[in-house]
Amino acid sequence: MPVKRALVTGASRGLGRYLAGALATDGWAVTGLGLRPEGDLLSLPLDEGSESEVTYLQADLGDPATLVPLSAKLGEVPDLVVHCAVAYPPRTSGPPTPxxxxxxxxxxxxxxxxxxxxxxxxxxxxxxxAVVVVNSEAVFAADKDSAPYAASKAAMRVLTTGLADVCKGTNAAVATLMLGPLSSPDKRAELRRIAEKRNLSEEEITRMFLRRSNPNLVIDTLIDYEACHRSVQYIAGLGPVGNGMVCRLDGGSAGSLI
Ligand SMILES: NC(=O)c1ccc[n+]([C@@H]2O[C@H](COP(=O)([O-])OP(=O)(O)OC[C@H]3O[C@@H](n4cnc5c(N)ncnc54)[C@H](OP(=O)(O)O)[C@@H]3O)[C@@H](O)[C@H]2O)c1
Structure with a gap:
């Protein structure tokens, strides 16, 4: 059987990096896209002696001159696309510039x-x-700091509905993977540091963090990358019936009615 091709954006760190490696282990031929030059890349998980590997593509998704020709530059259309790249406004004291x-x-x-x-x-x-758009429960609970990020994700949620409509009858599916707070190595290291300082366990401090940062969540642990990988596998395996789907792995953040 021919090898299936996957494109993962945001593949230089965080969840995208994990998904690119995990999909390569699953047997996909993965192109991982990131902003930083290849030389600044931490080794991708599968560069180290594994038979599968991730091909890295440097591109600035915020630059229209790069974005417009990007689809053609990718060559054959991938069988799976995971949109994971994310940008935030810089943390400065004043409001963000236009x-x-x-x-x-x-x-x-x-x-x-x-x-x-x-x-x-x-x-x-x-x-x-199959196209999986990684979105965030932040769209349900914006505050003064997260509003620009949350608004951009909310915009993408609506645009995703338009994309699903484009897919109708075309043997393609665009789905949303809506995520709550992720268990990134940096977040876990920070929580461990605080736990040690307060003489508490990592589990206890994580529970306290979640209660305080997202009082409406019903989960006691951060969402691990592997659960996201399994959700992507699941969506990709559904076929055209998954078009328009919203898979929510978000700790129940939006309450019971949505
Ligand atoms: N972190 C959470 O708790 C959380 C919660 C809910 C949902 N999510 C969603 O999950 C996804 C992954 O989040 P994450 O926290 O794992 O991401 P992350 O660690 O912040 O990584 C962001 C990725 O996006 C890339 N990127 C940023 N600007 C870019 C640009 N202009 N062009 C191309 N690539 C660019 C970065 O590339 P460089 O490293 O090369 O700069 C990096 O690979 C995002 O869609 C996010 O909204 C995250």
């Missing part, structure tokens, strides 16, 4: 939207392609 806001919206909403449209346009009719 350019900074635009950059956040470009990376988090316009890039996944336009790249998906470009790929769907070129997809051969007989090929099934």
């Amino acid at each position: 350019d900074q806001l635009q950059d956040v919206f470009r990376v988090n909403a316009f890039a996944p939207y336009l790249l998906t449209l470009g790929l769907l346009e070129r997809k051969p009719a007989e090929q099934f392609t």
